Amino acid sequence: MEEGLVLLDGPDGVAVTMTAYAALETGKSLLEAARLIEEKSHNDKL
Template identity: 65%
Template sequence: MHDNPAVEPFADAGVATVEDGYIVLDGPDGIAITLTAEAAVATGRSLLEAGESALKRGRDQSGEI
């Protein structure tokens, strides 16, 4: 995608945990964000929709059903 590996998309999934009532999402290369429960749920739904859409587009472009 890019010549600079620092701007390549991550292929590894993040791991979410609960700490002090907040959700901490630990991602690859030390990336971490802290979210409220509400923000985590909304983010999770948004990620699922976007991921499923991207997978469908990939299948559509490859000719698979």
């Protein structure tokens, strides 16, 4: 965190700067997408 912003450094030189709100909303979206994929994967195994 720097000056109220969230900094994210990823692979291959990816760098993202977000407000706290944007980081929270992005985190929620990522978690929901991961849950949906896990649920689909589990259901496909049945």
